[in-house]
Amino acid sequence: MMIKKLGGVKMPLGRHRLARVSSGAVTRVLGGVLVLATAISITSTGPAQAQAASGKSPYLIASPIDLTGSSAQLGASLSAGLNAAVTQVNNSGGILGHPVKVTYKDTQSNPQTAAQVLTSMVQTGNYIAAIPASGGSTTLPMLGVMKSSGILGLLVGSAPNLGNPAVYPTVFDVAASYASSGTALACAATTFKPKTAAIIQLDDPFNATDSSTATTVLEKKGIKVVDHEVYEMGATNIIPQMQRIQAAHPSILLMSTYYFETGPIFSALQQLNYNVQVVGDTGVSSGPPRAVLPASITIPANAQATSPTTDVRIDGKLSAQQKNIIALLDESVHGKFESALAQYLYDYDALELVRWAADKAKSTDTKAMVHALETLKAHPENTGAISEPSPPFSPTSHIYGPEPEYLEVYGGNFVTGTFPEVKPVPSC
Secondary structure (H helix, E strand, O other): OOEEOOEOOOOOOOOOOOEEEEOOOEEEEEOOEEEEOOOEEEEEOOHHHHHHHOOOOOEEEEEEEOOOOOOHHHHHHHHHHHHHHHHHHHOOOOEOOEOEEEEEEEOOOOHHHHHHHHHHHHHHOOEEEEOOEOOHHHHHHHHHHHHHHOOOEEEOOOOOOOOOOOOOOOEEEOOOOHHHHHHHHHHHHHOOOOOEEEEEEEOOHHHHHHHHHHHHHHHHOOOEEEEEEEEOOOOOOOHHHHHHHHHHOOOEEEEEOOHHHOHHHHHHHHHOOOOOEEEEOHHHHOOOHHHHOOOOOOOOOOOEEEEEHHHHHHHOOOOHHHHHHHHHHHHHHOOOOOOOHHHHHHHHHHHHHHHHHHHHHOOOOHHHHHHHHOOOOOOOOOOOOOOOOOOOOEOOEOEOOOOOOEEEEEOOOOOOOEOOOEEOOOOO
16 A cells, blocks of 8 residues: 655646537536536537447437535536546447437435436436446435346445445446545554544445444554544534544544535534544545635645545556546546546546447447456556556456555645655555
């Protein structure tokens, strides 16, 4: 494992062909990403796509999106990457010669709505796959819909058994396991040699797994967890939780949350004048907290957070494929990356994997594409955005990629998701 620092530089950007958006009404611009409130279809323009179309009907991808509500920032990042993949796929011949269109529908960051949205989509549309642009709590109920409908699903997951084909036969996870994030969080905390620890956790499946794993690791190291508090997504005041943590006198405070939900934690620390060493998980470092926090809220100068190396290649150490994707993202983000690079790349890779599976199977039949993905030996040529799948998907595992190395970001000045300074996180 490895550790890294909360600081930043701008990412080089290029140009790409404009995207055409059809049907629906524009309602918001989130994180520089144009999104629609009703169902939309997005296709790339240009001669390559025209050749791909050649009279063939488009293949449709269903994407329930956290367009509004508490997870809208995450939805914006994931959809930007998916849109870039649509451009790439259509400009290079489509899927089996058919152009690709993505239909987005707003989940409102609400789990019940998310399930209803995907159910409606699979019942009324002829979709070859579902690639949600949503957070853990909204994605979780969609898994049951994918299982009952049998649609191919590729997503960033946070649910138990997500990568288990015996439970979800047609669903594939395109991110590293969240248990590894919890381990990294605990290992980073141990570098301060604390005797006790407390955890403040967002009420979300990812954070529940993350916190549970961190607790197990800490206790094995002889570090007692003296308090574990949970707060709701969208909460504005968590002073009561922080007062209980303060009363427990932990040596260190572990945060398991998303960067756009850090405000209540930092605000409570500030209002209580509570100075404790703070270490955040990969959700904290997945985007720039400073970009979403009011100027009145201060990030503690000693704040640290863990991050997988895959999230921080925005630091200039980019593969040729990543540089190409950054250029494709230009239309959406206009040089303003409000999340770590990997947040844009998860759904990008998901669509490229759908294309690879269809090409290998010579079909968009779900069973055939699932079988193709289960025989994946190495990255398809046009993916590789995040990490090599080693071990790859298999008939017994639908989890993508290896356990990443981790870095630690620190100093409280995390701005753009670029981390030029790194140091090892000891394995524990």
